[in-house]
Amino acid sequence: MTAQTQAKKSPQIIDGKAFAAELRQRVADAVPAFQQAAGRSPGLAVVLVGEDPASQVYVRSKHKATIAAGMESFEHRLDTNVSQDDLLTLIDQLNTDDAVDGILVQLPLPDHMDDKAVIAAIDPAKDVDGFHVVNAGRLAVGEEAMVPCTPLGSLMLLKHALGDLSGMDAVVVGRSNIVGKPMAQLLLRENCTVTLAHSRTRNLADVVRRADIVVAAVGRAEMVRGDWLKSGAVVIDVGINRLPPAEGAEKGRLVGDVATDEALRADVAAITPVPGGVGPMTIACLMRNTLVAACRRAGLADPEGL
Secondary structure (H helix, E strand, O other): OOHHHHHOOOOEEOOHHHHHHHHHHHHHHHHHHHHHHHOOOOEEEEEEEOOOHHHHHHHHHHHHHHHHOOOEEEEEEEOOOOOHHHHHHHHHHHHOOOOOOEEEEOOOOOOOOOHHHHHHOOOHHHOOOOOOHHHHHHHHOOOOOOOOHHHHHHHHHHHHHHOOOOOOEEEEEOOOOOOHHHHHHHHHHOOOEEEEEOOOOOOHHHHHHOOOEEEEOOOOOOOEOHHHOOOOOEEEEOOOEEOOOOOOOOOOOEEOOEOHHHHHHOOOOEEOOOOOOOHHHHHHHHHHHHHHHHHHHOOOOOOOOO
């Protein structure tokens, strides 16, 4: 065995679940200082329209996390057939409620509603999802903004794995307003050289192959193959896709947008697993965003270390 072989490190599996638990604890530890300064607890209002099973699970998880962090949780469950005007009226009430620092309308909404109009109705200062065009614009020009939770969590995991990202070549695969575009903006802010690619990018494999950092958020199961990745790359897999059940199995396997086994054989430096990677960071960052929004609304400095 050569010295070079002995020095070779196994790829790091980035434990998003553990990092998210630490972040949630840091948020909980910072809440008492806000309570003392503001005379109240931070408040998060979550609005659920309809009875989508997955959305109900997400809302329950957010409620539990909010309570565990020492913050107030306000749930509003509306019937599937509620009118958009009624939903907008509720949002207007929440915008003016001083006990509410963050407003999250659980997506997707029923077909008769316009997602963009609903998001646009939320006060940008309370837009803890970071989806409002005002926050998107502020992020794009480098101003203080509420940042979408999934890309923010992805950036935290990258900095945890790599430290300083300055000068690195980063490729983001996926151009959604929720993940791809804000992820590219965050990486630019960290002084990366950023390529925003997508499913129609020509020679996509060659584009990805040059990257030190790969963020896969295209929504296609195992689209990014192992031979697309250069040795030493750090891979953030945002995708969550359920494959059809294998013969004799009841449920299909959950996979990301990256063929993980192939990526590990390609000698990447680190990769997030699916599940257990980026997913847990989303709710943790929602808790962080709610506390930050509360501090800014109260005229307080952002909490340190968040």
